[in-house]
Amino acid sequence: MKNVKIKKILSLLIVAVMLITSSAYVVVSASDAPPPGAATTDIYSSWAYWDVSMAQDVYGLGNEGTYSNFRGVLSEPKFQAVIDSLNSKFGTDEKTEYKDPDAVTRGEVIDELYKIIGAALKLDNMDTVSACDYFVQNGLINGRADGDYQLDQTCTVQEMIVFAKRVYENLSYALGLDSKGFCWKVTGTGDNDVNTVYLFGTIHFGDSSLYPLSKAIEDAFASSKNLGVEADISAVSQEDQQYMMDKGFIKDGTTIEDLISADTYKLYADACQKLGLPETTYDYLQPWMAYLLLSDMMTASGSSSDTGSDAMAAAQKDALLGIDMHFLNEAAADGNKNIISLESLKFQVDLLDSFSPELQEYLLNSLVSPQTNSTDADAAANSSDSSSAAVSAEDQASIVHQQFLQMLDMIKKGDDTTLVDYLGLNSLESDNPIITEYNNKFIIDRNKAMAEKIESFLSDADSGGDYFIAVGAAHIIGDYGVVKILIDEGYTVERVG
Numbered sequence: 001m002k003n004v005k006i007k008k009i010l011s012l013l014i015v016a017v018m019l020i021t022s023s024a025y026v027v028v029s030a031s032d033a034p035p036p037g038a039a040t041t042d043i044y045s046s047w048a049y050w051d052v053s054m055a056q057d058v059y060g061l062g063n064e065g066t067y068s069n070f071r072g073v074l075s076e077p078k079f080q081a082v083i084d085s086l087n088s089k090f091g092t093d094e095k096t097e098y099k100d101p102d103a104v105t106r107g108e109v110i111d112e113l114y115k116i117i118g119a120a121l122k123l124d125n126m127d128t129v130s131a132c133d134y135f136v137q138n139g140l141i142n143g144r145a146d147g148d149y150q151l152d153q154t155c156t157v158q159e160m161i162v163f164a165k166r167v168y169e170n171l172s173y174a175l176g177l178d179s180k181g182f183c184w185k186v187t188g189t190g191d192n193d194v195n196t197v198y199l200f201g202t203i204h205f206g207d208s209s210l211y212p213l214s215k216a217i218e219d220a221f222a223s224s225k226n227l228g229v230e231a232d233i234s235a236v237s238q239e240d241q242q243y244m245m246d247k248g249f250i251k252d253g254t255t256i257e258d259l260i261s262a263d264t265y266k267l268y269a270d271a272c273q274k275l276g277l278p279e280t281t282y283d284y285l286q287p288w289m290a291y292l293l294l295s296d297m298m299t300a301s302g303s304s305s306d307t308g309s310d311a312m313a314a315a316q317k318d319a320l321l322g323i324d325m326h327f328l329n330e331a332a333a334d335g336n337k338n339i340i341s342l343e344s345l346k347f348q349v350d351l352l353d354s355f356s357p358e359l360q361e362y363l364l365n366s367l368v369s370p371q372t373n374s375t376d377a378d379a380a381a382n383s384s385d386s387s388s389a390a391v392s393a394e395d396q397a398s399i400v401h402q403q404f405l406q407m408l409d410m411i412k413k414g415d416d417t418t419l420v421d422y423l424g425l426n427s428l429e430s431d432n433p434i435i436t437e438y439n440n441k442f443i444i445d446r447n448k449a450m451a452e453k454i455e456s457f458l459s460d461a462d463s464g465g466d467y468f469i470a471v472g473a474a475h476i477i478g479d480y481g482v483v484k485i486l487i488d489e490g491y492t493v494e495r496v497g
Contacts, residue, residue, distance in 0.1 A: 044070035048158040050333035055165040058211050058321065061085045062161075070158040074109070076101035078157055082164045083112060090120040090171055107151030109160050110135050113167045120171050140166045169212045178214045180414025181323075182473055183496040184483055185220070192459040196466040198224060198496065199454070199482060201473030203411055205299055205404060206321035210412060213326075216497035225465025227331045228340040228457070230472065231348060234328045240345045247353050248289035255283040256290060260361045267368040268294075271396060287360035288352040294367055298400035327470050338464065342453055342471060343446075351441060362434050368396065414497070416477045425478030447475050451485040458491070 044052050048070070055061045062081040080096055087093055094115045098104050114131035117123065132149060135141040140163065141149055172178050182201035187193065198220040203210075212218070221227070250256065257265045268290065272282040275297050285293065300315035319325060331337040355363075410419040420426055428439040450471060457467045476482050487493050 042068055042070060044158045048162055050330060051162040051165045052158060053329065053333070054211070055161050055168070058208050059085075059089075059165065059168050060208060061164050061168065066157070066161070068157075070161075071156050073102070074104045074155040074157050074160050076104060079104055079109065079112070079160055082160065083116070086113075086116050086164065086168065086171075089168070090116065090175070092116050092119040094119060103154045104160075105151065106149065106153055106155045106159065107132075109155045109163055110141065110151070113163055117167060117171060121174055135163075138170055140170060172212050173215055178212050179210050179412040180214055180497055181217050181411055182414060182416045182419075182476060183214075183217050183220060184476070185494045185496050186454065186458065186486055187492045188458045189490065189492065190459075194461050195458050195463055196224075197454050197457050198466070198468045199476055199493075200323070200327075200468065200470045201411070201416070201476040202323035202470045203407060203473060204322040204324055205315075205318040206323060206326070206408065207318065208321060210321065210323070210408060211326070213323075214497045220496055221327060221330065221468045222334075223466060224337070224468035226338045226340055226457070226463055226467045227327055228342055228453075228467055228469040228471070229324055229328065230341070230343050231345050232328065232339050232341045233324065233345075234332065235339070236345060243346055244349050247349050248286050250284045250286060256285055256287060257283065259357065260287055260364065264361055264365045264368070267370075268364060271368045275397070286353070287357070287364050288355055291360070291364045291367055292352075294364075295400065298367070298397040299404045300401070324470060327468070340467075342450055342469070351446075354441065356434075356437060359434050359437050363438075367400070370396070411473065416473070419473065420478045423474055423478075425474060425480065428480055443474065444480050447480055447482055447485065450475060451482045451489075454482065454486065455489070455491075 052067070052070070056067050062078070062085055066078050066081050076096060076098055083094060083096055092115075094112065096112050098108050110131045114126070114134060117134065118126045123129075129137075132141070132151060136149075169178075184199045186197040186199060200217060200220075250259075256268070260268070269279070269282065271294060272279075275294070277293075282290065282293075296315040296319075300318040328339065331339055407419065407422070410416075410422065425443075428443065430436050430439065450469075454467075454469060457463065457469075471482075474481075478484070483493055
């Protein structure tokens, strides 16, 4: 395996662990609720929570003024801001028109949204298929059993947002703008196998272009009673965070400079300074923790323009848009799913802390060394003289960020073949003992353990239903991945979507 590929794999698999320490800032929780005394109309209804969250935080529909007075009467300015967003996204140019701009009706909302649908999809039957019929046929509107959709009644702000979010996704699916992802359906052949397990390969960082995920994937999630993730970062306790701090920080009077070579430390300190990290922080990180912190900040910021708290804020934002958080938040909105951790925070921290000093420095060096793009792993590991640096710390952040974007693109396209090759997941053998340690501990052994748990899920009669397992894509794909392990064990594994 090449030096650069270790960095790519860790960026894909474990990047969210560092952000566990800041989980209160990235997890949608009660802290997001309106402050005491806020007007009732400023609190959206529970049934609208997921749609409002996706519309605002992911799809960016409307503007800041859109997301207030949720239960109040919809006015033209609020709706126009959303129309403008949809026009921009789908290349349309629709203008709104109402009988009363201060009290827009439900019928007017779906009529205007239907115009955008018609323009974006170039529909030629809009004269014969009404807006209401189209919305009903495509599941964009819910009504009473007698077909009364109350189109003449004024629309609330939250109803408009729900309609707009559904239209956004409807158009994304129709135009092929959804993310295909890597998802497999696993079933057994024996009488003891009572459940279906869906395996979905995630990336822990993301951006808004990653959504919506394909309808087939969202349907598989919706049909499952249980959500499995590597570690539930939406339920991190203070004890968990303290454990990570105790393991990740040096407290015996020494510093990281005592644990790594002088050349690596020089490169590391320069990268930290460029990212705005104080010496009082970066000098007391264990090498594995230092790697995670820098990797997170470089992956998110991509340049020296984001430093210090801004770079960490960017990392937190990208973690919130990661697929793990997407499904954890969607499960919270559903309220009826069991969340299962295949591993735990403690397990992941102990795993990283168990890496040999040589491997920890190797990983850190792979991130900060100007030789990062070398195709020769040993040359990259052994040639870290900063005086020969051809790549600046700013460029290093850009390189890491571009690697993240490349992997993101492969996931959006559902191109697991290219990702396997990009990460070198079919060739995990190495004569280098450092690489062998990494491959065995971080990939191969964990994949086997995950596969064993998934086998137990298939036969768990007390589970209440099927499982949707969302773990790092590099655990799922390739010759050593969970899919291959389960196929070799005789399970039926079919691609979804």
